[in-house]
Amino acid sequence: MRNKYLLFLVTVVAGNILFSQSQNGTNTASDFKIDYEKFTLDNGLEVILHEDHSDPIVAVATMMHVGSNREKPGKTGFAHFFEHMSFNDSENVPRGANRKMIPEWGGSRNGGTWSDGTVYYEVVPKDAFEKILWIDSDRFGYMINTVTQAALEREKQVVKNEKRERVDNSPYGYTDEVIRKNLYPKDHPYNWTVIGQLPDLQSATLEDVKEFYNQYYGASNASLVIAGDIDVEKTKELVKRWFGEIPGGPEVAPIEAKPVQLQETKSLYFEDNFAKLPELRMVFPTVEDYNKDMYALQILGQLLSGSKKSPLYKSVVEEAKLAPNVGTYQSSNELAGEFIFRVRANANTDLDSVKLAIEKGLSDFEKNGVDHQELKRIKAELETQLYQGVSTILNKAFQLVQDNEFNNDPGYISKTAELTNAVSAEDVMNVYQKYIQDKAYVMTSFVPKGSVDLAVSGSEEAEVWIEEVKSDVASEEVSQGEEADYEKTVSKYDRSEPDFGELPLFQSPEVWTAELSNGMEIYGIENREVPLVQFDISIPGGQLLDPENKPGVASLLTDLMMQGTASKTPAELEEAIGLLGASIYMYSSNEDLHITGTCLAKNFEPTMELVQEIMLEPRWDEKEFDRLKSALQTNLKGMEANPQAIAQTVFYRLLYGKDNSYGVPGMGTMESAQAITIADLKAYYSQLAPENASFHVVGSITKPEVQQTLQDFSASWKNASPEIANDEIQPEGEGGKLYFIDVPDAKQSVILIGKLVLSGEDSDAAKLNFANEILGGGSSGKLFQTLRIEKGYTYGAYSGISDNLEVSPFYIRTSVRANATLSSLEIIEEMVQNYAADFGAEEVKLTQNKLLKENTRAYESLGAKLGILREISKYGKDPSYIEDMQEELMEMKEEDFKEVINEYLSENEMIYVVVGDKATQLEEVKKLGKPVVELDIHGNKI
Numbered sequence: 044m045r046n047k048y049l050l051f052l053v054t055v056v057a058g059n060i061l062f063s064q065s066q067n068g069t070n071t072a073s074d075f076k077i078d079y080e081k082f083t084l085d086n087g088l089e090v091i092l093h094e095d096h097s098d099p100i101v102a103v104a105t106m107m108h109v110g111s112n113r114e115k116p117g118k119t120g121f122a123h124f125f126e127h128m129s130f131n132d133s134e135n136v137p138r139g140a141n142r143k144m145i146p147e148w149g150g151s152r153n154g155g156t157w158s159d160g161t162v163y164y165e166v167v168p169k170d171a172f173e174k175i176l177w178i179d180s181d182r183f184g185y186m187i188n189t190v191t192q193a194a195l196e197r198e199k200q201v202v203k204n205e206k207r208e209r210v211d212n213s214p215y216g217y218t219d220e221v222i223r224k225n226l227y228p229k230d231h232p233y234n235w236t237v238i239g240q241l242p243d244l245q246s247a248t249l250e251d252v253k254e255f256y257n258q259y260y261g262a263s264n265a266s267l268v269i270a271g272d273i274d275v276e277k278t279k280e281l282v283k284r285w286f287g288e289i290p291g292g293p294e295v296a297p298i299e300a301k302p303v304q305l306q307e308t309k310s311l312y313f314e315d316n317f318a319k320l321p322e323l324r325m326v327f328p329t330v331e332d333y334n335k336d337m338y339a340l341q342i343l344g345q346l347l348s349g350s351k352k353s354p355l356y357k358s359v360v361e362e363a364k365l366a367p368n369v370g371t372y373q374s375s376n377e378l379a380g381e382f383i384f385r386v387r388a389n390a391n392t393d394l395d396s397v398k399l400a401i402e403k404g405l406s407d408f409e410k411n412g413v414d415h416q417e418l419k420r421i422k423a424e425l426e427t428q429l430y431q432g433v434s435t436i437l438n439k440a441f442q443l444v445q446d447n448e449f450n451n452d453p454g455y456i457s458k459t460a461e462l463t464n465a466v467s468a469e470d471v472m473n474v475y476q477k478y479i480q481d482k483a484y485v486m487t488s489f490v491p492k493g494s495v496d497l498a499v500s501g502s503e504e505a506e507v508w509i510e511e512v513k514s515d516v517a518s519e520e521v522s523q524g525e526e527a528d529y530e531k532t533v534s535k536y537d538r539s540e541p542d543f544g545e546l547p548l549f550q551s552p553e554v555w556t557a558e559l560s561n562g563m564e565i566y567g568i569e570n571r572e573v574p575l576v577q578f579d580i581s582i583p584g585g586q587l588l589d590p591e592n593k594p595g596v597a598s599l600l601t602d603l604m605m606q607g608t609a610s611k612t613p614a615e616l617e618e619a620i621g622l623l624g625a626s627i628y629m630y631s632s633n634e635d636l637h638i639t640g641t642c643l644a645k646n647f648e649p650t651m652e653l654v655q656e657i658m659l660e661p662r663w664d665e666k667e668f669d670r671l672k673s674a675l676q677t678n679l680k681g682m683e684a685n686p687q688a689i690a691q692t693v694f695y696r697l698l699y700g701k702d703n704s705y706g707v708p709g710m711g712t713m714e715s716a717q718a719i720t721i722a723d724l725k726a727y728y729s730q731l732a733p734e735n736a737s738f739h740v741v742g743s744i745t746k747p748e749v750q751q752t753l754q755d756f757s758a759s760w761k762n763a764s765p766e767i768a769n770d771e772i773q774p775e776g777e778g779g780k781l782y783f784i785d786v787p788d789a790k791q792s793v794i795l796i797g798k799l800v801l802s803g804e805d806s807d808a809a810k811l812n813f814a815n816e817i818l819g820g821g822s823s824g825k826l827f828q829t830l831r832i833e834k835g836y837t838y839g840a841y842s843g844i845s846d847n848l849e850v851s852p853f854y855i856r857t858s859v860r861a862n863a864t865l866s867s868l869e870i871i872e873e874m875v876q877n878y879a880a881d882f883g884a885e886e887v888k889l890t891q892n893k894l895l896k897e898n899t900r901a902y903e904s905l906g907a908k909l910g911i912l913r914e915i916s917k918y919g920k921d922p923s924y925i926e927d928m929q930e931e932l933m934e935m936k937e938e939d940f941k942e943v944i945n946e947y948l949s950e951n952e953m954i955y956v957v958v959g960d961k962a963t964q965l966e967e968v969k970k971l972g973k974p975v976v977e978l979d980i981h982g983n984k985i
Contacts (some may be wrong), residue, residue: 045095046840054060057083058675061304061630073768076454076456076457077093077223077433077439077442077443077453077454078093078094079091079092079093079443079453079454080092080094080275082279082448084262084282084283084286084287085287086261086262086263086286086287086288086289086290086291087261087262087263087264087291088262088263088265088266088267088289088291088418089265089266089267089447089448089950090266090267090268090269090279090282090286091266091268091444091447091453092268092269092270092273092275092278092279093269093270093271093436093440093443094271094273094274094275095272095436095439095907096272097272097572098269098272098899098900098903099169099170099272099273099899100166100169100272100436100547100899100900100903101166101167101168101172101175101269101270101271101272101436102164102165102166102269102270102271102421102436102437102439102440103165103166103167103175103179103268103269103440104162104163104164104211104267104270104433104440104441105162105163105164105179105265105266105267105444106160106161106162106265106266106267106268106444106445106447106448107160107162107163107185107260107264108159108259108265108295108448108449109122109160109161109259109260109264109295110122110156110157110158110160110237111156111157111158111232111233111235111236111237111785112158112159112232112233112298112377112378112737113232114232114235116234116235117246118243118247118251118418119235119236119239119240119243120202120235120236120238120239120240120243121239121244121247121251121255121861122156122161123156123202123237123238123239123253123765124198124202124239124244124247125161125255125256126155126161127198127201127202128186128194128195128198128252128254129154129163129186130142130152130182130192131186131189131190131194131198132186132190132194132527133178133181133182133185133186133189133533134181134185134186134188134189134529134532134538135181135538135539135540135973136176136177136178136181136540138526139794139828139832140178140322140610140821141182142822142828142832143337143822143823144174144178144823145165145167145171145175146304146820146821146822146823147823147892147893148167148171148899149167149168149171149176149617149892149893149894149895149896149897149898149900150165150166150167150168150175150896150900151165151166151167151900152166152822156237157237157376157892158233158237158376158377159376159377159378159637159932160230160377160448161451162441162444163182164272164437164440164441165178165179166436166437166648166900167900168306168547168896168900169271169273169544169899170543170544170545170546170547170896171179171896172271172273172542173281173285173541173542173545173632174225174540174541174543176281176285176286177538177540178566178910179285180285180286180289181538183260183262183265183289184262184288184289184290185289185701186256186287187252187256187260188527188529188530188531188532189526189529190249190252190253190527190528191524191774192524193524193525194524195247195249195252195919196250196524196835197524197832197833197834197835198835198837199244199245199247199835200659200834200835200860201831201837201838202238202244202836202840203241203244203860204835204836204837204858204859204860205238205838206238206241207510207790207858208791208838208858209238210236210238210534211510211791212789212790212791212858213525213685214315214316214317214319214684214685215315215322215387215489216317216320217313217315217489217505217507218237218313218322218324218489219340220236221311221313221487221505221507222324222326222381222711223235223236224506225311225485225505226326226328226381226485227273227303227379228303231301231303231378231379232301232378233376233378233379240508241508241510250507252359256806257292257293258292258293258295259292259295260292261289261290261291261292262286262289262290262291262292263292263294263295264292264295265445265448266444266448267282267286267444268443268444268447268453269282269440270436270437270439270440270442270443271436271930279822284698285536288534288535288536291520298377298378299378300331300334300379301330301379302328302330302331302378302379303328304328304483305328305484305485307483307484307502308483308485308486308732309483309484309493310486310488310499310501310502310503310888311485311486311487311488311502311503311504311505312487312488312489312490312495312496312502312503312504312505313488313489313490313504313505313507314490314491314492314493314495315489315490315492316492316787316788317684317686317786318489318491319390319397319491319680319683319684320387320388320392320401320491320677320680320685321387321388321391321392321393321397321488321489321490321491321494321497321498321682322385322386322387322388322390322487322488322489322490323384323385323394323398323401323486323487323488323499324384324385324386324486324489325383325384325398325485325486326381326383326384326484326485326486326487327381327382327383327479327482327484328379328380328381328478328484329382329474330375330379330380331374331376331377331378331379331380332375332376332377332380332449333375333450333455334375334380335462336474336477337373337380338459338462338463338465339470339471339473339474340373340382340478341372341373341463342418342421342463342471343371343373343382343471343474343475343479343891344372344373344382344419345412345421345424346408346414346421346471347371347404348368348369348371349371349421350420350618350621351415351613351614351617352414352614352616352618354404354405354406354407354408354411355369355371355384355401355408356404356782357404357407357966358400358403358404358407359386359400359401359404359798362400362403363396363397363400363403364670364673365386365388365392365396365397365606365750366387366388366392366397366677367387367670367673367678368674369384369385369386369401370383370384370385371383371384375867377449382478382479384401386401387677387681389676389677390676390677390680391497392496392497393488393496393497394488394497394498394499395499395500398486405479408475409475409480409554412468412472413472413672415468415469416618417618418468418623419622420621420622421601421621422464423621424621425463425622425624426624426643427624427626427641427642427643429456429459429460429627430573430575430643431573431575433456433573434572434573434904435904435938436576436903442456442608459897460722468933469963471980472665474700479835484560486499487505498608520834526934531697537868543855545927546896547899548895548899548929549619549895549898549899549901549902549925549926550926551911551922551923551925551926552568552570552902552908552911552913553568554567554911554915554922555567555569555746556567557746557749557750559738559753559754559756560758561733561734561758561760562733562734562735562736563580563734563736563738563757563760564736564738565737565738565739565740565749565750565753566735566737566739566740566912566915566916567739567740567741567744567746567749567912568740568741568908568911568912569742569743569744569815569906570741570742570743570908571742572743572904573641573743574644574645574743575642575644575742575905576641576642576643576644576740576741576742576743576744577639577640577641577741577742577906577909578639578640578642578651578654578738578740578741578846578909579637579638579639579738579739579740579909579912579913580637580638580658580736580737580738580739581635581636581637581736581737581913581916581917582635582732582733582735582769583634583635583736584636584694584730584731584765585597585631585632585633585634585635585636585709586595586598586634586704586705586707586709586768587634587704587769588631588727588730588765588767589704589711589727589762590723590726590727591691591725592715592718593708593711593715593718593719594704594706594707594708594709594711594712594715595675595709595712595715595719596711596719596723596724596727597631597636597727598630598631598675598709598710598711599671599672599675599711599724600636600724600727601629601630601631601636601637601638601720602629602671602675603661603663603664603667603671603721603724604657604658604728605627605629605657606662606664606667607662607664607667608656608657608660608661609656609660609661610656610660611656611663612662613662613664613667616657619653620650620653623642623643623646623649623653624646625640625641625642625643625646625650625653626640626641626642627640627650627653627654627657628640629657631709632709633705633849634708634847635917636655636731638654638658639744640654643743644743644744647744647748647749647752648752651752651753651756654756655756655759656761658731658756658760658762659759661728663724663725664801665721668721668724672716673709675710675716676713676716676717678710679710679711679712679713679716686786686789686793686858686958686959687793689784689786689793689958689980690784690793690794690795690856690956690958692708692980692981692982693782693784693956693980693982694795694797694854694954694956695707695708695852695960696775696982697774697775697776697782697854697954697956697982698774698776698797698798698799698954698979699770699772699773699774699799700772700773700774701775701982702770702771702773703770703771703772703773704770705770705772705847705849706775707711708951712981713858724740729762730762730765731762732762732764732765733760733761733762734761734762734763735764737912737913737916738753739909739912739913739916740912741908741912742905754857757849767808769849772799772850774799775982776954778949778951778952778954779951779952779953779954779973779974780954780955780973780975780976781868781954781955781956781957781971781973781974781975782955782956782957782976782977782978783957783958783964783965783975783976783977784952784956784958784959784977784979784980785959785960785961785963785965785967786958786959786960786964787961788960789861789958789960790860790861791858791859791860791861791958791959792855792858792859792860792861792867792958792959792960792964793858793956793957793959794856794857794858794859794864794867794868794871794956795855795856795958796854796855796856796871796875796954796955796956797852797853797854797855797953797954797957798852798853798949798952798954799850799852799853800844800850800851800852800853800947800948801844801850801851801947802847802849802850802851802920803846803847803848803851803918804848804918807943807946807947808844808846809928809932810931810935810939810943811853811943811947812844813842813890813932813935813940813943814882814940814944814947814948815842815843815844815853816890816894817882817886817890818842818874818875818878818890819842819843819855820841820843823893824841824842825874826840826841826842826855826871827839827840827858829870829874830859830867830871831869834863834866834870836859836860836863836867837857837858837859837860837863837867838858839857839858840855840856840857841855841856841857842854842855842856848918853947853948855871855936857871861959861960861963861964862963864957864964864967864968865967865968865970865971868955868957869971872924872971875950875953876950878948879941879942879944879945879948882940882941882944883937884937886940887936887940890932890940891932891933891935894929894932895929895932895933897914898925902925909918947956955971955973961977
């Protein structure tokens with residue numbers, strides 16, 4: 044799918060897709076379209092409505108035709124910054140309500156900014172539909188008068204923390220900045236990153252905010268999509284009322300496409316403080332979105348590296364053994380596009396050798412041309428992706444609003460399918476020769492600090508602005524501040540908060556069950572909204588069955604089992620799956636091993652034949668085992684650079700102990716990876732048994748069809764189940780202590796706090812989840828509201844309870860700017876200590892209302908329904924367990940919540956893990972008053 048906004052999505056179920064019938068009676072992707080109605084308000088706002096009564100939810104998406112491409116040098120990052128500002132206050136909505144009220148209504152909300160636009164979206168139970176129109180229209184048309192200097196300064200800190208988390212404190216985070224500066228001229232709108240430079244953000248003024256709003260936030264520069272359980276005629280009237288008075292704004296002139304050309308190749312290197320592995324990127328300028336060549340370039344990306352038959356996989360991974368994988372893909376935006384080669388190489392690999400391997404692969408492609416079977420496979424996979432990309436109400440809303448705002452055609456998805464399906468082998472070779480072969484490009488070598496010798500020879504050092512986080516935080520302390528003093532905008536309508544509509548209650552889907560002759564139980568939900576099926580086989584054991592001192596065996600086994608079968612090479616198996624438009628994956632978790640996937644409903648039987656072959660006829664390919672083992676070591680080395688991964692690894696070791704399987708990453712360690720043999724994998728495989736396994740299936744298929752398809756599988760797989768015993772818990776951490784891990788020059792500190800509480804089977808498990816909601820359940824939680832909204836210390840802060848059969852932890856997690864580490868710890872400590880005392884009747888009502896309504900949209904996608912079946916099978920729950928939990932929640936009194944909090948969330952029993960810059964933060968965190976223990980990145984005491 045071309046939809047680039049799926050980064051911002053929360054999945055909810057869709058329906059009402061219209062299909063034409065081919066001559067043989069089957070639906071085809073090229074006949075695909077979405078039903079909608081479009082009209083334009085007097086102020087120029089274009090509105091698209093999609094009516095779908097399959098679920099009692101509504102999605103609203105507003106897309107502004109303004110992104111970072113409208114900015115100017117010295118004012119970079121402003122479009123994204125304004126997106127943040129828009130979620131603060133508006134004239135007719137209570138202060139701070141935009142971020143808090145929607146989750147409390149059981150809804151979800153967010154926004155996103157990219158080079159060309161900004162999108163705001165919400166998904167709510169249908170009873171809150173008019174409330175969303177009220178709050179969304181007020182954000183759109185009535186927010187600018189409420190902006191204060193204090194709100195401006197607070198949001199600066201939030202955006203700066205977002206940049207620190209995603210860019211400054213992340214391996215390879217500066218790559219986008221280096222590429223943009225060198226691919227696009229200084230006067231090109233893509234010369235700077237979307238998030239911009241921190242000095243530009245810091246210098247933003249109230250006048251800048253108002254100027255930006257007045258110039259770009261007129262109704263005529265936007266599209267609005269409403270999709271879901273609506274009445275079209277009534278919705279038209281509501282839209283006119285709530286959005287009709289928003290000023291149209293000045294005309295925003297379109298920007299013509301500005302594809303670029305390079306006269307010569309530019310090669311740059313950067314020593315990355317967080318990277319442990321060298322990474323090479325090669326970026327070729329190509330075409331803008333909706334250009335016909337874009338579709339052939341997208342397929343070219345898949346042909347070059349998307350399978351084991353692809354030339355770059357063969358040259359880089361298989362032959363030269365330089366990296367676990369290689370990626371090539373087309374990225375198109377409104378004004379220009381890029382074709383990207385990306386290889387994150389094995390540790391200590393010279394990137395000159397990677398470049399040579401890429402060139403060798405491209406030479407092979409030029410000589411051999413397009414593999415027609417590969418082209419057929421890619422088109423089959425794209426058909427499935429097409430359905431998946433619009434299989435939820437929100438996804439469809441995004442597709443409609445994107446194609447309307449940027450191509451003036453909400454239904455362009457049918458044209459997308461047609462153009463993609465029409466791409467020929469000749470088209471692919473034409474775009475390769477036109478944009479890639481012998482053309483200039485930008486090349487970046489990002490290497491670990493002190494390893495410049497790994498960069499491509501002749502590279503020049505890249506210029507990157509790096510923030511210095513100072514210990515003096517006085518200038519960065521922010522607050523909510525006073526409310527703005529302004530004269531409210533006159534409206535002919537009453538713009539006070541509308542009432543709720545009729546409350547929709549979650550109703551459990553009908554679950555059918557069956558049992559195969561080999562003992563495997565089947566759990567299914569029939570759902571015919573799209574012609575897809577999702578399935579999952581859960582086999583108890585997972586990491587628990589790893590041999591002693593060899594964590595990672597289960598994980599490596601699942602990787603190897605996908606590398607061919609006894610009768611199919613790895614490439615042949617991959618092709619067989621792809622030609623069905625299917626996806627099949629295997630993975631191991633703490634307690635289970637899974638084989639899972641998605642397919643077109645019409646291809647369920649041949650897909651399951653492949654699943655049976657994978658499960659029962661492993662190939663045991665020594666060559667693939669060696670490759671995967673090398674890739675595992677590369678990935679483990681890469682994780683050593685990630686502060687979030689470091690914090691999690693150490694946290695679990697402290698809770699469970701290094702000899703407990705829960706205390707070690709599922710991928711294992713560098714030491715264990717080295718020791719694993721293929722014999723270990725074969726021994727583990729012999730324990731895979733159907734007796735206690737469960738088959739879960741959701742989608743456009745009936746119970747008899749599933750049973751008939753699985754008959755042969757049942758007859759062929761009859762192993763006895765092994766005994767599974769949990770390891771003894773021997774914690775290395777002590778409650779009340781703080782454990783500090785040094786990551787030099789970190790711009791943020793990762794904070795992870797918690798303790799072991801209970802098993803997912805415990806009768807108090809649901810109650811503890813309910814009790815956590817006010818503390819850290821999303822953006823309306825106290826942690827988020829205090830640390831982000833009030834203080835501006837972080838981009839996000841949350842808490843939750845892990846769900847396993849074993850006793851599992853409660854956790855609090857956040858990443859805060861380095862010089863706010865101590866302040867954040869003090870706030871969290873006090874908040875948890877007082878949580879039970881502060882939990883009153885208002886918190887009870889809020890929790891009940893929020894979770895009750897949230898259920899109407901939380902289980903709508905095929906994946907969410909699959910999750911219901913997993914819960915039923917793993918924990919022995921009744922098919923109506925969600926409704927039962929709702930009843931349990933509504934029966935809880937204030938004293939019940941307090942009792943659960945006091946029982947499980949004692950602050951003095953929690954361990955504190957902080958990953959940050961020792962030079963500036965170690966002495967600071969000691970002021971918290973807890974004993975401080977220094978550890979290395981693996982959890983060993985220093």
